[in-house]
Every structure is written in C-alpha cells, then in structure tokens.
Amino acid sequence: MAEVIVFHHAHGLTEGVRELAEELRRSGHVVHVPDLYDGRVFGVLDDGVAYAQEVGFDTIVERGRLAAEALPAQLVYLGCSLGVLPAQMLAQTRPGARGAVLLHACVPTSEFGDGWPAGLPVQVHGMEADPSSPARATSTRRGRSWPRRRTRSCSSTPGTSTSSRTGACPRTTRQRRPCSWSACSPSSPAPADAGGCVRRRHPSGGG
Numbered sequence: 001m002a003e004v005i006v007f008h009h010a011h012g013l014t015e016g017v018r019e020l021a022e023e024l025r026r027s028g029h030v031v032h033v034p035d036l037y038d039g040r041v042f043g044v045l046d047d048g049v050a051y052a053q054e055v056g057f058d059t060i061v062e063r064g065r066l067a068a069e070a071l072p073a074q075l076v077y078l079g080c081s082l083g084v085l086p087a088q089m090l091a092q093t094r095p096g097a098r099g100a101v102l103l104h105a106c107v108p109t110s111e112f113g114d115g116w117p118a119g120l121p122v123q124v125h126g127m128e129a130d131p132s133s134p135a136r137a138t139s140t141r142r143g144r145s146w147p148r149r150r151t152r153s154c155s156s157t158p159g160t161s162t163s164s165r166t167g168a169c170p171r172t173t174r175q176r177r178p179c180s181w182s183a184c185s186p187s188s189p190a191p192a193d194a195g196g197c198v199r200r201r202h203p204s205g206g207g
Contacts, residue, residue: 079105
C-alpha cells in the first residue's frame with residue numbers, strides 16, 4: 001500500500017476531496033489531505049480561483065511544499081486541478097517520490113526543472129475530447145519531456161471541457177473507469193476519473 005498526499009482543487013478542501021481521501025484509506029493507504037486555503041471553501045469556482053490569485057499561486061505551491069515537508073519522502077503525490085501545481089512540483093523536485101497522479105490538469109515539466117524524473121511513474125487524467133486535455137499535452141511536442149509510456153499512464157473521461165464541481169473531486173460523472181494506479185502502488189485500486197486540463201502554470205479556471 002502507498003502513502004499518499006492529496007492536494008485539493010480551487011474550491012478548497014471540500015467534502016468531495018475528503019471523500020476521495022476516505023476512499024483511498026478504505027483501500028488501506030495512508031492519506032494526508034492538507035488544506036491549502038486555511039479553512040476557506042468556495043461553492044463558486046470563480047471565487048476559489050480569485051482567492052488563489054489573491055494569495056498567489058506561488059504561495060499555494062509553497063503551502064503544499066510545507067505540508068509535505070514533515071512527511072516521509074516516499075509519497076505518491078495526487079493533485080486535483082489547482083492542486084496539480086504542488087503535486088507535480090513535489091514529484092519532480094523532492095527525492096524519494098513513489099509516483100504522481102495528476103487529475104484535471106498538468107503543466108509543462110519545464111516549470112519545475114529539466115524534465116520528469118527518470119523512472120518515476122505518473123498518471124495524467126483528462127477529458128477525452130478536450131483539446132487541452134492533459135493526456136494530449138503529454139503526447140505533444142511540447143510534452144516530450146514527459147516520461148515514456150512505460151512509466152506514464154494517460155486516461156480520459158467522455159466529455160469536451162473541464163467540469164470541477166464542489167462536492168465531486170475528482171469525479172465529473174458518476175461512472176468510473178479503471179486506470180493503472182498500480183504504476184504507483186501495485187495492490188491499490190484505480191482512483192476515480194477526472195475532468196479536463198489547465199495547462200498553464202497559473203490556472204485561471206477549471207478548478
């Protein structure tokens with residue numbers, strides 16, 4: 001089983017994010033869910049994004065780094081949309097990571113270094129018909145610094161755009177499809193599917 005840190009989306013630490021953490025715990029994982037918003041939860045996505053912009057995306061990433069600092073190095077980093085920023089940063093820069101699961105979003109690996117760490121498993125999930133889907137981004141010329149498919153798994157959900165509801169991270173529909181979560185933890189179940197992608201370092205939407 002894995003030890004996982006889950007970073008929430010722009011709505012804040014909602015019940016949906018807590019449910020995701022509990023689902024992983026029921027499967028036997030040790031799960032940490034830091035609150036990057038200091039207790040604030042936003043029912044309207046734009047309000048949550050505005051708060052993140054107000055405090056600064058670099059501050060959000062730093063809060064994630066500090067949350068992980070007291071934890072063991074051997075973590076799986078799971079980020080929901082906005083939470084992909086600290087998750088991806090830590091996976092790329094903190095030695096000892098076991099893997100990363102990026103839901104709703106991804107950014108170019110050049111944002112946090114020279115490329116993805118060799119041999120580190122990563123899963124990227126998005127909407128299959130979204131032109132900005134993270135699954136597409138990791139396969140494009142811009143995404144060539146992502147690892148080869150032996151350590152990278154991409155999965156998609158039917159749909160055309162990002163949908164990040166307050167009570168449902170990372171779910172966008174009630175149907176789920178399995179993915180190779182085993183790349184990060186061989187005996188663990190597949191997490192729920194995710195919504196679309198925000199490719200920019202400082203996302204302006206998409207949760």
